[in-house]
Amino acid sequence: MPKQRNDRSTHREIELLDALRRVGGSARIANLAEVLGVSEETIRRTSKALAKANLVRRVHGGVFLANAEAESSVLSRLGQRSTEKRKIAQAAADLIPDGACVFLDVGSTTAFVANALHKHRKLTVVTNSLNVAQAMLNQNDNRVFLAGGELRRTERGAFGADTSAFLQKFYFDFAVLSVDGIDAKGGFFLLGAQEAAIAQDVVARTRHCIVVADHLKFGQSAPLIVCPPEQIDSFVTDRPLAPVYRKKFSEWGIKTVHGDKSALM
Known part of the structure; x- marks a missing residue:
């Protein structure tokens, strides 16, 4: 069973999840940084926290949502x-x-x-x-x-x-x-x-x-x-x-x- 976090989520993490949903579930880090108006390092740090909570998966240069079915139409x-x-x-x-x-x-x-x-x-x-x-x-x-x-x-x-x-x-x-x-x-x-x-x-x-x-x-x-x-x-x-x-x-x-x-x- 995926581990649930005690603090649930930060505002930045929620913004990143919403951004991923809007672009179809996956995106490159550079694109997410542009969409949210933050640095690529902020996206990397935020996605790392979300990955520990089993909410996203990280690949080289990009991020995608872990719960693919919930994000489908x-x-x-x-x-x-x-x-x-x-x-x-x-x-x-x-x-x-x-x-x-x-x-x-x-x-x-x-x-x-x-x-x-x-x-x-x-x-x-x-x-x-x-x-x-x-x-x-x-x-x-x-x-x-x-x-x-x-x-x-x-x-x-x-x-x-x-x-x-x-x-x-x-x-x-x-x-x-x-x-x-x-x-x-x-x-x-x-x-x-x-x-x-x-x-x-x-x-x-x-x-x-x-x-x-x-x-x-x-x-x-x-x-x-x-x-x-x-x-x-x-x-x-x-x-x-x-x-x-x-x-x-x-x-x-x-x-x-x-x-x-x-x-x-």
């Missing part, structure tokens, strides 16, 4: 482990009653949840995801609110100050959140600063927070904490938890739903 991830994601999605949808106000984020597993909600009625769906909005539109008297902001192609979603301001108009019964990594010490993590900011805003305005993730997210490294794990109410996954996670989730008060059986563990 949401469209490509929709085709990965689709069977597992459908099971997770149905189990998550079963937790949400008709008439609820629900936030759904830009994650690929969350897009499957949107499809699994197709029989629900009179939902108020709020999202920053184009995929979710399209899936929920004109379904069973559901109302769909799409947050504005800067659109990003990789996530097919909106981000930024305008997005956060729009979301603050709502109070949610349920929120369905995706994550890039899960750690037994710190809980749930994301790679992107803007994704983390939105998740934190939503968690603070939600009665019941649901995290959806398949088994491969366990042990994955990411620098940003979604929220204190005690603020998550339910976790939906595709396989039984390892004993260390089962113990920690119980301590955090998180109910775990197994996608195969849709039963609490």
Whole structure:
């Protein structure tokens, strides 16, 4: 299991990770220095710290992201482990009653949840995801609110100050959140600063927070904490938890739903 850092990340490290995401996951040190307006030595020093945390890999003259799947486009991830994601999605949808106000984020597993909600009625769906909005539109008297902001192609979603301001108009019964990594010490993590900011805003305005993730997210490294794990109410996954996670989730008060059986563990 990759070692998680105690200090999580510095501002410079977060900037470097965001820059790598914007340029497709890999770049030469000289190019990163130009993008961030810092020296090449600063990039080398920052990437060395990130490499120790298993967040990037260093090669001669360049850097690339370690968590390649999380950095791939949401469209490509929709085709990965689709069977597992459908099971997770149905189990998550079963937790949400008709008439609820629900936030759904830009994650690929969350897009499957949107499809699994197709029989629900009179939902108020709020999202920053184009995929979710399209899936929920004109379904069973559901109302769909799409947050504005800067659109990003990789996530097919909106981000930024305008997005956060729009979301603050709502109070949610349920929120369905995706994550890039899960750690037994710190809980749930994301790679992107803007994704983390939105998740934190939503968690603070939600009665019941649901995290959806398949088994491969366990042990994955990411620098940003979604929220204190005690603020998550339910976790939906595709396989039984390892004993260390089962113990920690119980301590955090998180109910775990197994996608195969849709039963609490």
